[in-house]
Amino acid sequence: MLSKIEQWIDETNRHYESHRISCDKFINEFDGFYTKSFLENAFFVVVNTIPKPDFPGLREMGLGDLIDMHVDGITYKNTYYILPHVVNNLRIHFHELVHVAQWEFLGASNFIERYIREINHHSYEHAPLEEMAYGLDAHYSNGAEKIDIQNYVSEKI
Template identity: 40%
Template sequence: MIFDIHSWITASNLAHQHSRHSCSQLGTHFTGFFSAELLNSAGFVIVDELPSPPMDVVMQLGLGQLLSPNAVGINLDDTYYLKPKAVGQLRVHFHKLVHVLQWQALGPGPFIKRYISEVIKYGYRQAPLEEQAYGFEERFVADPRDPFLILAKDTI
């Protein structure tokens, strides 16, 4: 299999940079949960169809379940992609920002490797990196007005 996932991620983000929204606009909701640096550097793109590597690559990686029609978003490094119906859901943004921190904590290569192996081993929802993201998301939803600062090292 010759597919350079890093090049694909870089190219995808480059192709969408004109429509990328800064997560700083989420500051009113997320200040105290995420650092200003993170909110300033992370961004999201609204797309009708989520970016996806070629389907044969996805299947070879064992990631078919991630790209089901039900998926509402995908993270590519410091940028996440959302379907329009998810844009108004703060909890989805929150979850995605935790993944941005995970990419930062591990670095893109190790993050991708670990994420893929976890999904294959545990399934999407039980993958430890997902458990972390869902855990923080639930804590935010339980009390959005009680901030707890999340650092990259706490997300892995």
């Protein structure tokens, strides 16, 4: 199932490739949190509907609530998808970039497996990968001291 999910992710990212916007546009806003090279290799796509895999087996794995849940953004590897009404919300971008760093550190298969396990065991709200992203986006939006997110992710995962 993990390879099927990753295949779907790769197909989705390829499908939207021409619509990607480089996150290097946030170099000034996220200075001290994300490196220039990290932002140059991360992308977002503004979509009217968040793409989510919904094929047989995922709901049986306990992911029905996640598939049906309304979200303003979702990250697949180095690309995240956001809805138009949050395109100017830096906190959303910051949050999804934390997930890009998690994907980068864990690798696709490990991220997918861990994310599913955490959602099933803790629920979305209390999944450690989500708690990390929410904690760091709150840290950023509260104007706290700058920390290197990639290093933070690699130390805390």
